[in-house]
Amino acid sequence: MKTRDPLAVSKRSAAVIHFMFLFYAIACIVPIILVFAISFSDETKVIANGYKLIPEQFSLTAYEFLFKDMDQIIHSYGISIIVTVVGTITSVALTALYAYPLSRRDLPYRGWFAFFIFFTMLFNGGLVPWYLVYVNVLDLKNSILALILPLLLSPFFVLVMRTFFANSIPVSILESARIDGAGELKTFLRIVLPLSLPVMATVALFSTLNYWNDWYLSMIFISDNRTISLQYLMYRTLLDIQYLTTNANVSSQISSQGAMPDLPNKTLQMAMAVVGIGPIVLAYPFFQRYFIKGLTVGAVKG
Template sequence: MNTLQPQTKRSAVKASPRPSAGPNALSRPANLVVNSFFLLYSACCILPLLLVVAVSFSSERDIIIDGYTFWPSNFSLDAYVFLFKDWQQIVRSFGISVLITVGGTALSLLMMALYAYPISRTDFPHRRFFSFFMFFTMLFNGGLVPWYLVYTQLLDMKNSLWALVIPLLVSAFFVLILRTFFETTVPVPLLEAAKIDGASELRIFAQIVLPLSMPVLATVALFQMLNYWNDWFLSLVFITGSKNVNLQFLMYKTMLDIQFLTTNIQAAQGMSQGGGIMNLPTETVRMAMAVLGIGPIVFAYPFFQRFFVKGLTVGAVKG
């Protein structure tokens, strides 16, 4: 009996089936090609960002002589010192950008979802009219001058923070995306069951539709955050002073000032007599502005990534 036990164990081990690969599993060569492609693609996205950061910490003299390098020859903070000479304005503009981005994105997402949900319901009698009304705004608009007059004369939003929020509040493209997601993903029998149980439309929307729609809500929220954070045109049009400008417009204005000082002959001669034109960072300060501009928004994607992964599995398993 003792001599048969090892053989029995070995035969049991041999008889145990190996985990079989799934029907969508890739072969080793295909897996290597796919991983290599994404490694190269990631490098193409990350290396330019690293170059921008490296140039921002380089000296202007090294950039003029040696060009752009991934490792600074002489580490320098001249670009950031130049930018933060007016640190109070930068801090204020940074706070305005954060406030506009967070508040505008939340309000925009709520309004677009409230508009998209009724037109996604087949029992809503006017869904075609309101869908066409939203789609029509994607094709035609009133023009720049009427648009400006509405916000400044009719709504009186000039030099106010609302002028940086309202124009980007609703996007027809995102409304149609939300409508399509509500139609195809949210189960209609679930909504009917909640209605039979006595739930109101607002409760169905808040407790059933929104939790089931987190992937598309996160996607729209991310794009709206990018729109609000990267916008500088609204500050250019509606803000006359420097009190309520956002960070992007402040960086844009600084870049224009530097370009004027370096290209204007009289200004360049006046600064060269005092030795200021030689110490004025131009290339490095542009990279430092890019670092300040993209720094906070880079950390937004990891927060939304889990919703994207969840969205890939929506509808994958049917109960």
């Protein structure tokens, strides 16, 4: 007698599941296509007729305006890439080094160390003391380190990684490594980290997004154009355009001097989004690879 697999899915259920995922994929892809289409549209057509998936009139005005200062764009791109790469690697390393000891029940004063990291999730010293510490004490004004250090260690990521270490790393493996003569550092590097690639990839992905999308730190700590990030550069450009287009007095004065060009607004916002998402789109497949690899490391082979 042929037995039915309890995990088998009927054809009707499979069709429904496929349709749901197809609908979800379309819902994710269409906004991206819309952003690209608007960025290549004419500003007047967008204002008159709204957003459309196919540009009514093709125009590169938004990109021409955005790339007028190409040297500054390239320099800010480099700053953002350096900050993101260095910050992400350092953040994941520090998070793992703090979270792994917290997952060990034999750590002396384990409760105190857990309290210290949890306390910062509930309370902080305030904006002014935070600023004074970085500027007056650490002297990081206009320094690239000012874009890295504030986001270096997240209490939430520490707790997430600690939970993974405590629940997903078998104690028997650690004891076997200790019996074989491996020290704590060797056990951590050779056994714990390879088994923890899923959580490390997750933390790295969120850290990458935090660093790449950050513009606030540049606004607070950076006044030198040579050190501002790409996101803050685009944010500042957008504010300048909005100020000129909404302030009638300034616009009339500039127009009277014959120096007021047709400034894009809606299309420029979309062009900035296109320019800003480039490296992040490339980062997702990289992290996805390590998600899969991490899930298969240590699997029981038959």
